[in-house]
Amino acid sequence: MRDGAAVMTHANGRINVGDVERVASAVAGAALFKRGLKRRSLGGLVLAAAGGSLLYRGFSGHCGLYQRLGRDTAHNDPTAVTRAITIGKPADELYRMWCDPQILSRIMGHFAEVRSIGDKRLHWSAHGPLDRSFEWDAEIVDDHPDESLAWRSLAGADLPNEGRVQFTPAPQERGTEVTLFMRFDPPGGALGKAAAQVLGSAPGLLASHVLRRFKSLAETGEIATTRHNPSGRVSAV
Amino acid sequence: MRALCWNGINDLSVETVPDPGIVNPHDAILRVTMSTTCGSDLHFIDGYIPSMRAGDVIGHEFMGEVVEVGSEVEKVGQGDRVVVPSFICCGHCWYCQHDLYSLCDNTNPKPELQEPLLGYPTAGIYGYTHAFGGYAGAHAEYVRVPYADTDCFPVPDEVRDEQALFLSDAGPTGYMGADFCGIQPGDTVAVWGCGGVGLMAQQSARLMGADRVIAIDRIPERLRLAREQAGAETIDYSAVDSVVETLKDMTGGRGPDACIDAVGMEAHGTGPAYVYDRAKQALHLHTDRGEALREAIMACRKGGTLAILGVYGLMDKFPIGVVMNKGLTVRTAQQHGQKYLPRLLEHAAQGELDPSYLMTHKFSLEDAPRGYEMFKNKEDGCVRAVFTP
Numbered sequence: 001m002r003d004g005a006a007v008m009t010h011a012n013g014r015i016n017v018g019d020v021e022r023v024a025s026a027v028a029g030a031a032l033f034k035r036g037l038k039r040r041s042l043g044g045l046v047l048a049a050a051g052g053s054l055l056y057r058g059f060s061g062h063c064g065l066y067q068r069l070g071r072d073t074a075h076n077d078p079t080a081v082t083r084a085i086t087i088g089k090p091a092d093e094l095y096r097m098w099c100d101p102q103i104l105s106r107i108m109g110h111f112a113e114v115r116s117i118g119d120k121r122l123h124w125s126a127h128g129p130l131d132r133s134f135e136w137d138a139e140i141v142d143d144h145p146d147e148s149l150a151w152r153s154l155a156g157a158d159l160p161n162e163g164r165v166q167f168t169p170a171p172q173e174r175g176t177e178v179t180l181f182m183r184f185d186p187p188g189g190a191l192g193k194a195a196a197q198v199l200g201s202a203p204g205l206l207a208s209h210v211l212r213r214f215k216s217l218a219e220t221g222e223i224a225t226t227r228h229n230p231s232g233r234v235s236a237v
Numbered sequence: 238m239r240a241l242c243w244n245g246i247n248d249l250s251v252e253t254v255p256d257p258g259i260v261n262p263h264d265a266i267l268r269v270t271m272s273t274t275c276g277s278d279l280h281f282i283d284g285y286i287p288s289m290r291a292g293d294v295i296g297h298e299f300m301g302e303v304v305e306v307g308s309e310v311e312k313v314g315q316g317d318r319v320v321v322p323s324f325i326c327c328g329h330c331w332y333c334q335h336d337l338y339s340l341c342d343n344t345n346p347k348p349e350l351q352e353p354l355l356g357y358p359t360a361g362i363y364g365y366t367h368a369f370g371g372y373a374g375a376h377a378e379y380v381r382v383p384y385a386d387t388d389c390f391p392v393p394d395e396v397r398d399e400q401a402l403f404l405s406d407a408g409p410t411g412y413m414g415a416d417f418c419g420i421q422p423g424d425t426v427a428v429w430g431c432g433g434v435g436l437m438a439q440q441s442a443r444l445m446g447a448d449r450v451i452a453i454d455r456i457p458e459r460l461r462l463a464r465e466q467a468g469a470e471t472i473d474y475s476a477v478d479s480v481v482e483t484l485k486d487m488t489g490g491r492g493p494d495a496c497i498d499a500v501g502m503e504a505h506g507t508g509p510a511y512v513y514d515r516a517k518q519a520l521h522l523h524t525d526r527g528e529a530l531r532e533a534i535m536a537c538r539k540g541g542t543l544a545i546l547g548v549y550g551l552m553d554k555f556p557i558g559v560v561m562n563k564g565l566t567v568r569t570a571q572q573h574g575q576k577y578l579p580r581l582l583e584h585a586a587q588g589e590l591d592p593s594y595l596m597t598h599k600f601s602l603e604d605a606p607r608g609y610e611m612f613k614n615k616e617d618g619c620v621r622a623v624f625t626p
Contacts, residue, residue: 209348212358219327220263220328220329223346224383226371226373228255229381230255231254231294232293
């Protein structure tokens with residue numbers, strides 16, 4: 001977690017304005033303040049007062065209006081999601097597959113690439129908008145072979161997160177119930193917004209996608225695709 | 238290659254598009270020999286089924302010759318003449334293994350488009366909206382067939398191309414409908430619709446031992462085909478006061494033992510319910526015109542079976558109370574073609590089932606838009622328009 005996101009207690013309340021917005025607020029406030037004083041009139045005083053409060057908002061990071069509206073552009077809420085799928089393969093086979101970083105990379109699809117960086121450690125590279133990437137290292141924190149696996153990102157992660165996958169036998173010959181839990185703590189401000197975009201508007205969708213791709217790969221050896229699909233459109237898909 | 242593309246509501250044109258290629262190891266590439274129109278195509282051509290995109294290649298009922306196979310394909314090879322069911326199925330998931338092929342878990346790469354409506358994704362289809370996977374269709378020179386070992390069925394030498402063609406969709410759908418009826422000796426089966434699927438359902442019901450088959454439609458050429466090809470008795474619904482009463486009279490007051498709906502969401506009808514349906518459709522308040530289905534529910538004998546083959550979206554005004562109080566069994570699905578194709582090809586090879594009469598009109602692929610127009614308007618006795626690239 002970035003230290004800058006530490007909560008500052010203040011007479012009026014905590015930081016609820018994002019970084020970029022704070023700078024913009026301060027710059028606009030200073031300009032208004034200056035303009036208002038120059039006018040030397042009642043109207044000018046009002047302008048200066050408005051400028052002053054914007055300046056204050058920029059420096060303190062707190063906005064009374066936002067507080068009343070329940071808005072907070074400084075912090076993006078953590079998102080946690082759980083999804084399950086049943087795969088017609090035994091738990092030990094699925095556990096082995098999940099431990100393989102190449103397979104993890106494949107099932108993550110467009111979301112991220114994964115590679116091993118040593119014993120029980122993986123490096124993740126997630127793709128954000130405007131070609132920015134989110135990088136982090138993660139380590140396995142809990143490992144019950146053939147039953148469950150839990151991991152957590154290490155300090156310095158662009159997108160702090162933790163996750164857990166569980167393998168439980170399904171009834172009769174249906175195979176294994178695979179349950180995936182993921183939790184992301186996007187950093188505050190604009191960086192966090194971009195991170196939130198990486199996760200997509202529905203993080204549950206990401207979890208579902210990952211599980212479906214894992215199931216397809218496990219059951220059929222490939223993942224359904226419409227890459228290179230012929231169409232009358234110019235784009236590739 | 239040349240292909241028929243959907244570019245908007247009722248806007249079809251033949252364009253030059255990239256050739257398909259092997260993408261996954263179980264793929265095969267087919268050179269399409271023939272492909273045909275199907276009534277369910279009209280639902281997205283007309284805009285009732287969403288998630289089409291301008292430029293989509295359409296066509297889901299076809300047969301052809303294998304020209305290339307992926308590295309993991311074992312059962313078919315270059316030069317094989319094959320027929321392929323419209324639904325793309327992996328063969329390995331629980332659903333495929335239980336012969337519920339159109340419910341395949343693994344062949345829709347866009348499950349998020351179906352899950353909000355259906356709760357779960359179903360199998361992908363060739364050329365039939367992005368909700369069903371967005372796969373390029375087969376009104377084209379070539380088509381990519383995923384999971385070729387599961388989905389390519391070699392055609393016996395005795396079966397001609399135009400016989401095999403209709404076993405891609407109309408044949409297995411109709412056959413499945415008859416199978417759903419659980420036909421017993423002495424049974425009367427009533428079938429709404431004398432299009433490709435309806436006629437196949439009627440013929441299949443005969444094959445499965447139905448004592449009588451009664452076909453309902455209003456197009457004279459189609460009613461004639463029902464009589465000639467399926468040995469069906471026919472009812473022209475535009476010429477009788479009540480189809481339900483007519484069916485009762487024909488069955489000693491009991492009603493048919495099983496009813497098959499091979500009409501679907503664009504049913505034509507008369508009366509206030511139909512007017513209501515059309516009004517709501519025009520306002521996009523609901524997608525379906527349920528005349529045929531409601532009639533089948535009313536007509537079926539108590540404790541009978543209703544097999545729903547017609548494609549629907551969302552319907553209100555569905556008489557579930559009638560279904561419940563009459564103790565009807567409702568069986569329905571999109572076609573599980575991979576289950577039925579082996580025996581259908583066997584029937585065809587033995588000369589017991591010949592669907593080639595469905596090919597009433599043949600066009601070059603270049604004239605496909607005209608073919609769809611003719612098919613849609615039922616001009617010149619058109620039952621199915623077949624395209625050859």
